[in-house]
Amino acid sequence: MSETNSAVAIMNQVPGSDADVRGESPLHHVGLADITDQSNGDAGVVFSEAGLLGHLTLRCEPSSPLIAVAQTILGIALPLTPLTSVEQGDLVVRWIAPDEWLISLPNDQVFDLETRFRAEMNGHHSLVNGSGGMTVYKLRGRHVVDMLKKSTPVDLHDSEFPVGKVVSTVFAKSGAVIRRTGESEFELVVRRSFADYIWLWIQDASQEYGLAVAS
């Protein structure tokens, strides 16, 4: 438990390195490491999971003075323009709604960030740790847009979906937060409970282009 003086308890959800606990991502059962195929250079879609990241949902009025405080804590400006994201090192902040952002960072940095928010954000806001509830899929390859077109109604053309854009939308029969991280590179934030379903869907949708799993 934390040593913070805050009236609201926050706790470090990441076990220490001395604890005998193994972290398992939502795709742990798939054994991605065993099916990683670096030799498949012809694959049109390359998949990897960035599991066990830290995810924080920040809610705050965009007109609030707390926005400036949050920016100081994060070290980067919150994206206030709809459907945009900012990235610095390991830290990603995605616009989700006019008063909501999804912050992702390495798991072992989450508790420090939460503690700072609790100590420095004095006013009406909310910061919720949803790390255990989601996972991130990274997709790249020359057919990645073709595969995504089967899965979501969002317009993925370069002119409508530039690098850095982020949308919350429907994906297959589920949902995802989709961000373009490169010309042929996308990132999906998916719910833990739909992780297996979406992984199966991606395999099916990628079949005609060839799918490789990267580490």
Next chain:
Amino acid sequence: MFHIYCPHCCEHREEEEFHVKGQAHIARPVDPEALSDEEWGNYLYFRKNPRGLHHELWVHNAGCRKFFNVTRDTVTYEIKEVYKVGEQPSVVSPADKV
């Protein structure tokens, strides 16, 4: 299939990202205790069903999850305008000022 402009995301999205939540601009009575049964029943249950312009509440449930209003023609299905909650429609039928 509607192509709906979300005033919060500031772009058009497919209808499957949205849900319609019924008639817009239904104000909760300030003093419910003072209402007759008929007035309370009308507030709770009775809705417009116009042939023509209709002001509706929608939610971008798969996107930003924000509510907003849509003025739609129930005959042609054409969306005349989209405006935020708290704002008034600019497209209104002469017989139906909200």
